[in-house]
Amino acid sequence: MALLDEPRPCMVALVKNRIDETFERLARDGRRALIPYITAGDPDLATTGHLLDALAEGGADCIELGVPFSDPMADGPVIQRAMDRALAQGTRLSDVLECARSFRERHPDTPLILFGYLNPIHQMGYATFVERAKASGIDGVLVVDLPIEESAALSEPLDEAGLHVIRLFTPTTTPDRVQRLGQGAGGFAYCVSVAGVTGGSVMASSALRDRVDLIREQADIPVAVGFGIRTPEDAARMADLADGVVVGSALVDEIARRAPVEAPGRIREVIQQFRAAIDGAEIIPLRPQ
Amino acid sequence: MMPVNLTDRATERTLNGPDEHGRFGPYGGRYVSEILMPVLHDLEAAFDAVFQTEAYQDEFRALLAHYVGRPSPLYFAERLTESCGGAQIWLKREDLNHTGAHKVNNCIGQVLLARHMGKKRIIAETGAGQHGVATATVAARFGLPCVVYMGAEDIERQRLNVFRMRLLGAEVRSVKSGSQTLKDAMNEALRDWVSDPRETFYVIGSAAGPHPYPKMVRDLQAVIGQEAREQFLSRLSALPDLLVACVGGGSNAIGLFHPFLEDESVEMVGVEAAGDGLESGRHAAPLSAGRPGVLHGARSYLMQDEDGQITETHSISAGLDYPGVGPEHSLLKDLGRVRYESVTDSEALAGFEALCELEGIIPALETAHAVAWAMTEARRRPSDQRILVNLSGRGDKDTHTVASVRGVEL
Numbered sequence: 297m298a299l300l301d302e303p304r305p306c307m308v309a310l311v312k313n314r315i316d317e318t319f320e321r322l323a324r325d326g327r328r329a330l331i332p333y334i335t336a337g338d339p340d341l342a343t344t345g346h347l348l349d350a351l352a353e354g355g356a357d358c359i360e361l362g363v364p365f366s367d368p369m370a371d372g373p374v375i376q377r378a379m380d381r382a383l384a385q386g387t388r389l390s391d392v393l394e395c396a397r398s399f400r401e402r403h404p405d406t407p408l409i410l411f412g413y414l415n416p417i418h419q420m421g422y423a424t425f426v427e428r429a430k431a432s433g434i435d436g437v438l439v440v441d442l443p444i445e446e447s448a449a450l451s452e453p454l455d456e457a458g459l460h461v462i463r464l465f466t467p468t469t470t471p472d473r474v475q476r477l478g479q480g481a482g483g484f485a486y487c488v489s490v491a492g493v494t495g496g497s498v499m500a501s502s503a504l505r506d507r508v509d510l511i512r513e514q515a516d517i518p519v520a521v522g523f524g525i526r527t528p529e530d531a532a533r534m535a536d537l538a539d540g541v542v543v544g545s546a547l548v549d550e551i552a553r554r555a556p557v558e559a560p561g562r563i564r565e566v567i568q569q570f571r572a573a574i575d576g577a578e579i580i581p582l583r584p585q
Numbered sequence: 586m587m588p589v590n591l592t593d594r595a596t597e598r599t600l601n602g603p604d605e606h607g608r609f610g611p612y613g614g615r616y617v618s619e620i621l622m623p624v625l626h627d628l629e630a631a632f633d634a635v636f637q638t639e640a641y642q643d644e645f646r647a648l649l650a651h652y653v654g655r656p657s658p659l660y661f662a663e664r665l666t667e668s669c670g671g672a673q674i675w676l677k678r679e680d681l682n683h684t685g686a687h688k689v690n691n692c693i694g695q696v697l698l699a700r701h702m703g704k705k706r707i708i709a710e711t712g713a714g715q716h717g718v719a720t721a722t723v724a725a726r727f728g729l730p731c732v733v734y735m736g737a738e739d740i741e742r743q744r745l746n747v748f749r750m751r752l753l754g755a756e757v758r759s760v761k762s763g764s765q766t767l768k769d770a771m772n773e774a775l776r777d778w779v780s781d782p783r784e785t786f787y788v789i790g791s792a793a794g795p796h797p798y799p800k801m802v803r804d805l806q807a808v809i810g811q812e813a814r815e816q817f818l819s820r821l822s823a824l825p826d827l828l829v830a831c832v833g834g835g836s837n838a839i840g841l842f843h844p845f846l847e848d849e850s851v852e853m854v855g856v857e858a859a860g861d862g863l864e865s866g867r868h869a870a871p872l873s874a875g876r877p878g879v880l881h882g883a884r885s886y887l888m889q890d891e892d893g894q895i896t897e898t899h900s901i902s903a904g905l906d907y908p909g910v911g912p913e914h915s916l917l918k919d920l921g922r923v924r925y926e927s928v929t930d931s932e933a934l935a936g937f938e939a940l941c942e943l944e945g946i947i948p949a950l951e952t953a954h955a956v957a958w959a960m961t962e963a964r965r966r967p968s969d970q971r972i973l974v975n976l977s978g979r980g981d982k983d984t985h986t987v988a989s990v991r992g993v994e995l
Contacts, residue, residue, distance in 0.1 A: 366894040367768065367880060369775045370618040376762060388892045414616055414879045419893030441616045441879065445606065466620035468782055473623060488620065491780055 311458040314407035314435045315483040318357050319518045319539060328574050329484075329540030330355060330531070331520055332547050332567055333411060335362035335378040337387025341395055343556040348399045350564040352406045355571030360438070360542065363392050363412030370440045374545040378552065389416045389425075393432040400433030409436040409462055409483075417450065426453040436483045438462040444477055455482070465511050465519075467491045467499060478515030484540060485511045490524040501533060508538050528573030535574040543570055600846050600922070602913065607796020610919065612912035615795040617775075617882045624782040629797040631702050636804065641697065648693050649808065652726070653683045655690075657809075659816035659973075664943040665960070672966035674959055675825065676976040677813045679837065680948065686978030687809060687837045688719035688790055694805035696723045699786035706781070707731040709788045710774040712739055712767030712833070713904030713951060714746025715978055716790030721755035731755040734773040736766040739903045746982050764897040767833075767907045771881055791834020792911035795882025799839075799911050806840025813973060814844050825973040827852045827962070831955040832872065832925065833905035835914045837977035842923060852924070855914060856958040858900035859927035869898035871910050872918050872925040885912040901930035901986065902950035904978075928954040934990060936960060937980065949978035950986065 322329050332351050336344050344361075351359050364382035368375060389412075396408055410429065417425045417439065429437065437454055439447075444463065451461040460482030465474060467488065478485070487508055489499050499507070504521065511519050521534045522542025534541045550566055551559045602609040607629075615625055635641045649655040658678045666674045679687035692709075699707060707724045709731070711717030717733040724731035733750055737759045740747050750757050763769040771794075778787045792802040817824055828845060830838035832855035845851045860868035868874065871886040878887035880895055888896045888908035900906040917923040928936070933950060936957025940948050948956055952975075959974045966972070980987075988995050 366763065367772055369772045369881070370620075370779065372776070373762075380762075383894060390892075415887075415889065415895070416893035418879055418884075419889065419891065440618050441882070443615060443617060443619050443622045445622070446614050446616055464619040466618070468620050468623045470623050477619070491620070491782070 310455060310460070310480070310482045313458055313460065314405065315358060315409070315460055318407050319484060322357060323518070323539070328535040328538070329357040329518070329520060330567070330571055330574055331358045331360060331522070331540050331542045332356050332570075333360040333362060333542060333544035334547055334551065335364060335375060335382050336392040336395055337364055337382030337385050338378040338548070338551060339381060339556045339559070340385050341387060341391055343559055344395055345398060346560040347551065347563055348395075349402065350560040351567050352403045354564040354567035356406065356567055357540070358407040358409065360409045360411045360544070361392065361396060363389055363410055363416060365413040365416060368413060372545065374548050374552070378548045389420055390428070393428050393434075396434055397432040407435040408433060409438055410434055411438045412440070414439050414442050422450050422453055426457050426459065429459060430457045434459060436460040436462045438464070438486065440464070462486050464488055465507070467507070471510060474510055475514045478511065481515050481517055484518040484520045485515050486542065487511055487519050487521045487538065488523045489521050489534070501537065505537050528569045531570050532573040532576065541574060602916065603796060603800050607800070609799070609913045609916040612877070612885050612915040613796055613799055613883050615882060616879045616884065617795050618779060620779045621782060621795070624778075625795055625797070627702070632698060632797055632801050635698065635701050641701070644697060645694055649690065653689050653693065654681065655808065656812040656816070657681055659813060659820065662944050665939065666963065668939070668943055669960050669963040671963040671968060672826070672970035672972050673968065674963055675971055675973045676946075677809060677841065677973060679809060679975060679977045680946070680952070680979035684715070684719045684722050685981065686715040686719065686949065687806060687840060687975070688716045688978075689722065690808055690840070691790065691802050691805040691836060692716070692719040692723040692788055695786070695788045695801070696720075696727055696729070699729070699788070700727060702786065704786035705729070705784045707786055707788055708734070708774050708777050709790060710734045710767065710770040711790065712736070712770065712906060713902065713949065714739070714743040714750065714982060715904060715949070717755070717757070718746050718749050718753070720788050720790070721750040721753035724755065725753045732777065733757050734760050734770040734777070736764070736770050737761045738765040739767065739770070742986055743903055743982055744985065766898070766903065768881070768895065768909070775881070790836065791907070792836045792839045792913060793834040793881060793883060793885070793909055799883065799913055802836050803839045803843055803913060806836050807843050809837065809840040809975065810842060810844035813841060817973070821971070823971070824848055824851050826850070826970045827854065827972045828975070829854050829856060829955045829959045829962070829972060830975040831856050831905060831951045831977065832910060832914060833858070833869070833907050833951060834909070835911035837975050839911060839913055841975045842917070846922060853922070854958065854962070855923055855925045856954045857925060857927040858902060858905035858933070858954060859929045860899040860901070862929050863927060867899040868927065869900040869906050869908065870927045871908060872914060873927045875908075877915065880909050883909075883912045885915045886910055886918070901933060902954065902983075904949065904951040905954065926958055928957045932957045934987070937987065946976070947980040947984075948976060949980045950983045952977045953980070
């Protein structure tokens, strides 16, 4: 049984995909990545399609699409309620993949990352999931409750299919773990700026800067910061530290407060504000290319 | 049932699990966010370093003896046995422990570990409130602040225990998400833990959750089975023929079963909550009617839909109203070493009433599931057979629930 496999380092040479190409292009341009998160099926799947378009057209470099789960233990109340709304609409993993596939037809270049919890993927079966995710134009997968110790059974077929496993680096991750997580990590390193769940309050920026630097030393991939970025000002501050910024709860909150028909227009405005804030931030060269 | 060949070395190894990855065969593991991984590694290292030391064992055993009142009695339920007219029914009286249930054994062990690790704050989840009360009790005994997460629905049906926790100085936080029961309380406790993992010690009450909890809770609750085994051997010069315990997360069951696993002659049955009946879909019996999946840090049998969403459970007993089960039970089921059966709400109520009227013991509704199943089984067996039921908790907390079933307003 695959789950019994010993944890071991990745044996497959990672293939570059849209995520890597996007970060390379941004680095050449001296810009930072803006990575919004929304939950698929919140408020409904049709609106999710429009929201994805609004994000891509409003300036997102890469999009995280949340797969709803009944028990999102690592998320705060904002995303938890979004997942509840999506599940109340009957949103299933296969619907999320279909939504991604249709986005991919409209937007061939914007990288798409699935964000979620293991059990829906476990139930679909890892092989089926990987095959369908690839066919849907997914570029990366972030499974919150799948730490590196347990991940081989899913990450190996993902690697083989050319999809990146996005790993979380948290305030509790020790330096030796940073090194271990960095080995064989693909796409970008997701640096969690909050000791806690999504939407909590952020670490002091000096501590965060040290953390980002440590990850950069150990992992040869860009670093994006997320989990507590509420405003364009927060995003600008974080863009000063890292290669990318993830904005989640703030967008999900906006979606929750609008009628479905108004949400995409509003989200386009909000993402443009984040884009402007990030691009206006004082950019210092992070690493030689 | 497939008999287990205990001379088979692979089986022996799995029965002595978990392995170094925290797995019981294909179950268990550590399916948590990266933020908790270093904390779980620290917890595992601390438990492995202190649990077998003389100092820790002396303190643990002394508290169990003088604070909890162990060993708990082994009692022959003479009138219950007579009324069933078959096998003898014996009770391991965990209900007589301080705080009224087996839960306190584990809480003492974990809070001692928390002190050893220099943790400043205790959190817990609770369903029926027994684990919350036990944690609040031990936290008070050691002067540690304590926060207990409890589903809003459970707070409503377990008001007595909520008040007891508050008397003991704990803060009870109502959880209004999801089904507002034990699983949601556990989600919320995990969220609290990730926000302050260095200072906070999370006392999990079930033999569930990520490694090392299932092993740690089992090793701390194993005192139940160790005592029962000695008591049987010294009083009857024999082992029981059948062990019966209720299974929600499974801590009282694994505590009783584990010390007997290598006694081939001893049969074991875990009794799950069938709620309104397995066929109704309104139950809490993942081993009887679920499939393997991942929740709350471990791979184990789960109540879930075809898309992997956790389904809402139902049981008259708040302590069994949980969609998952400890991973070691999942392995024991697959190996056939333990058989898992289920009992409906109304059957459990009949067991509850029988024990009240025939033995003068008011059991917890969780425990009443084991009693009910044992009564039915006793009728099928000869009188020289001995069934040992883990009487895991007392039922004062459930008097409101039983009264409302009977249409009595208290």
